[in-house]
Amino acid sequence: MKYDAIVIGAGMSGLAAGIRLAMFDKKVLILEKHSIPGGLNSYYQRRNFDKGGVRQFDVGLHALTNFIKKGEKGKPFSKLLKQLRLSYDDFKLCPQTHSKILFPGVELKFSNEFELLLSEISEKFPGEIDHFLKLTEKVRSFNELDLSITYSSSRAVLKEFIKDELLIEMILCPLLIYGSAWEDDMDFAQFVIMFKSLYFEGFGRPEGGVRTILSLLMKKINDLNADIRFKTAVSKILVNDSGEAFGVIANGEEFYAPVILSSIGYPETVRLTPEVASTPRIGAMTFMESIFILDKKIPLHQNDSTIIFYNNSNKYAYRPADHFFDSSSAVICFPDNYESQNKEGEGTVRITFMANYSQWRELDKSSYESMKNKVGESSLELMKKLIPAFDGKVLFQDIFSPMTIERYTWHLSGTVYGSIDKTRDGRTPFKNLYIIGTDQGFLGIVGSMLSGISMANLHGLMGANEI
Amino acid sequence: MADVRQIVIDIISDIAPDEDVSNLDDAKSLREQLDLDSMDFLDIVMELRKRHKVEVPQEDYPKLATLASCVSYLSPKFATV
Numbered sequence: 001m002k003y004d005a006i007v008i009g010a011g012m013s014g015l016a017a018g019i020r021l022a023m024f025d026k027k028v029l030i031l032e033k034h035s036i037p038g039g040l041n042s043y044y045q046r047r048n049f050d051k052g053g054v055r056q057f058d059v060g061l062h063a064l065t066n067f068i069k070k071g072e073k074g075k076p077f078s079k080l081l082k083q084l085r086l087s088y089d090d091f092k093l094c095p096q097t098h099s100k101i102l103f104p105g106v107e108l109k110f111s112n113e114f115e116l117l118l119s120e121i122s123e124k125f126p127g128e129i130d131h132f133l134k135l136t137e138k139v140r141s142f143n144e145l146d147l148s149i150t151y152s153s154s155r156a157v158l159k160e161f162i163k164d165e166l167l168i169e170m171i172l173c174p175l176l177i178y179g180s181a182w183e184d185d186m187d188f189a190q191f192v193i194m195f196k197s198l199y200f201e202g203f204g205r206p207e208g209g210v211r212t213i214l215s216l217l218m219k220k221i222n223d224l225n226a227d228i229r230f231k232t233a234v235s236k237i238l239v240n241d242s243g244e245a246f247g248v249i250a251n252g253e254e255f256y257a258p259v260i261l262s263s264i265g266y267p268e269t270v271r272l273t274p275e276v277a278s279t280p281r282i283g284a285m286t287f288m289e290s291i292f293i294l295d296k297k298i299p300l301h302q303n304d305s306t307i308i309f310y311n312n313s314n315k316y317a318y319r320p321a322d323h324f325f326d327s328s329s330a331v332i333c334f335p336d337n338y339e340s341q342n343k344e345g346e347g348t349v350r351i352t353f354m355a356n357y358s359q360w361r362e363l364d365k366s367s368y369e370s371m372k373n374k375v376g377e378s379s380l381e382l383m384k385k386l387i388p389a390f391d392g393k394v395l396f397q398d399i400f401s402p403m404t405i406e407r408y409t410w411h412l413s414g415t416v417y418g419s420i421d422k423t424r425d426g427r428t429p430f431k432n433l434y435i436i437g438t439d440q441g442f443l444g445i446v447g448s449m450l451s452g453i454s455m456a457n458l459h460g461l462m463g464a465n466e467i
Numbered sequence: 468m469a470d471v472r473q474i475v476i477d478i479i480s481d482i483a484p485d486e487d488v489s490n491l492d493d494a495k496s497l498r499e500q501l502d503l504d505s506m507d508f509l510d511i512v513m514e515l516r517k518r519h520k521v522e523v524p525q526e527d528y529p530k531l532a533t534l535a536s537c538v539s540y541l542s543p544k545f546a547t548v
Contacts, residue, residue: 073502
């Protein structure tokens, strides 16, 4: 079968790319290995043993970053709406209350109003506020969309501006764990993307979670009659003798197109091509998450934060856990604490720890289950420590590990933020084959959709592939 | 004869539904008056092709800077459609 473009993967970037191409009458084929869309931001269900029926869970999405208010212009989220012809109201965004970075003896709150973070830093690090303002000026004027930028260390830049090491650690903590493929540091261009999307813009959550976004995108795909196939894994990317990709094999069938956009990760993509001179490296950062359903919501007077970035020492270690998982730091997400969420009924808490893929991989079935239970126990202990007054009970818990991530997203080694070798302009060693999504270096749900959009525009619509 | 000015305005209001296009100054750059970026200009070009079969090569994108320049650049193209 012949198409104008093939998109590999129906995650956020693949769906967005598919929509853009189909919008302008390109005959597009989207191939997805899983039975449902979403990729790293998907959902699953579990039978509900006490009440019958099923419970639905989101994976990925703690928050939609890049929050804007209705009508705000010139921001990543508003660009996304225009490019996909979606309206702000479709997303049913509920803003966060606020989130906080919690280190021993000091916390910094931030919200969708940047002034809150500024006043927190003035109060808690009075000697540093002018330095921090200078840093924000640099961040504001930095063009992170320039595709020619090469790697530079964020820590090195931060040290030029800020003297207090604790403040550096605290600023970095949410940015690293919400987006860095690199251990203990991140590319400064990615730091800027994350700084803007978390601290300048902030968090929201669509009512209904990730499925609200996915059903919007799927409706567009279907309205535009784009060809999307699930349970259809690409086993090979076809490349001719001149090094030009021209098609794929999926489920034994051959499909041809002059442009192929792959959202499955850079190392994962080149595993499907002929051998390349230097294989992109797989990142080491992987995570696990415990999801608890509580018999009641945590009252706001016991915890009013939406997300807590917790660390139990003054130094933030962002690296694979030494021993399976590391409970000395965590991200605790309280999805009930987005504004205008129903305050009645069951509560939900999600707790993320850093993990160690190579250790999890070695476990046999029974030690895997018992290690998962230890993760659950440590998560509950942490919740008890942070919210000692809460007396609710856990009705249900579910835990995913690096193995779960690898099994359902096919990201090698269970990575979430992809390879440590990004390809900022999407190019690969093969002509007509481009990387979209996380490994292009744009982060979060909004970032990955913009990545899919911009690569579809550049290589699928403007015809740059012919140059 | 097609009303090229109106055609461009219709496209812009579909691409950027939140923009007020009722009081545009034909001589001023569209970017100055509206929240349009390079992605939006690509969409204007793509919509011209899709709706009216009018092609704008990439090197001519700057000729879409103002409503007046759109009219003078696009009118001959519409005449031959």
